Amino acid sequence: NAGVTQTPKFRVLKTGQSMTLLCAQDMNHEYMYWYRQDPGMGLRLIHYSVGEGTTAKGEVPDGYNVSRLKKQNFLLGLESAAPSQTSVYFCASTRRDMGRETQYFGPGTRLLVL
Amino acid sequence: LAKTTQPISMDSYEGQEVNITCSHNNIATNDYITWYQQFPSQGPRFIIQGYKTKVTNEVASLFIPADRKSSTLSLPRVSLSDTAVYYCLVGDENAGNNRKLIWGLGTSLAVNP
Numbered sequence: 001n002a003g004v005t006q007t008p009k010f011r012v013l014k015t016g017q018s019m020t021l022l023c024a025q026d027m028n029h030e031y032m033y034w035y036r037q038d039p040g041m042g043l044r045l046i047h048y049s050v051g052e053g054t055t056a057k058g059e060v061p062d063g064y065n066v067s068r069l070k071k072q073n074f075l076l077g078l079e080s081a082a083p084s085q086t087s088v089y090f091c092a093s094t095r096r097d098m099g100r101e102t103q104y105f106g107p108g109t110r111l112l113v114l
Numbered sequence: 115l116a117k118t119t120q121p122i123s124m125d126s127y128e129g130q131e132v133n134i135t136c137s138h139n140n141i142a143t144n145d146y147i148t149w150y151q152q153f154p155s156q157g158p159r160f161i162i163q164g165y166k167t168k169v170t171n172e173v174a175s176l177f178i179p180a181d182r183k184s185s186t187l188s189l190p191r192v193s194l195s196d197t198a199v200y201y202c203l204v205g206d207e208n209a210g211n212n213r214k215l216i217w218g219l220g221t222s223l224a225v226n227p
Contacts, residue, residue, distance in 0.1 A: 004157075033215075042201070043158070043217040058215075090157045100146055101205070105157025 004093050006106035013081045013113045021076040023091030031094035032074040036087040081113045118202045118218035125224050132189045134221050136202030139183050147185045148203040197225045
């Protein structure tokens with residue numbers, strides 16, 4: 001039982017390059033989230049999914065796309081990376097019980113855009 | 115939209131009780147209050163969650179007054195390993211496709227020997 005895994009752990013991109021971050025969970029959760037965390041900004045929700053085949057925008061969705069083709073995987077894509085997207089990206093898989101949520105986070109992906 | 119405010123940092127010593135208060139004046143009727151702990155280079159980890167009054171588990175207690183405009187995380191007898199950033203999260207867990215999850219900026223707790 002690995003919980004939530006993220007790949008890659010670290011990546012350096014040049015401005016304009018594209019990449020995909022992968023989040024995988026083995027807990028059979030329906031809800032999954034992508035966050036970015038920047039110094040002094042806390043966690044900000046980028047996109048989320050409430051089930052296989054569904055996605056929705058969060059607080060800061062511009063410049064990112066997501067897909068949830070399989071229940072266990074939630075992909076975050078950057079089509080044309082910009083220096084402003086330098087950040088630490090966290091994925092969370094969410095257990096829902098009686099209307100309450102508990103989020104389980106992955107270890108994060110550190111992205112540097114030059 | 116509920117906004118949360120926490121102290122930026124706190125200092126304590128081993129063995130002391132630490133109380134961290136989060137203000138959420140605009141909390142909505144359906145919002146739950148959840149606290150997470152984050153160590154450097156790791157993702158946040160769930161500590162405790164509540165809706166009203168008091169909740170206690172094996173690691174912490176959460177106190178929520180009747181008006182629910184604030185909440186206090188209480189860590190009994192902290193140790194050096196409790197040095198971390200603590201986040202208060204207020205969100206409407208029933209918002210369905212219109213998720214509203216507002217994270218505070220976190221409180222950096224330093225526990226000294």
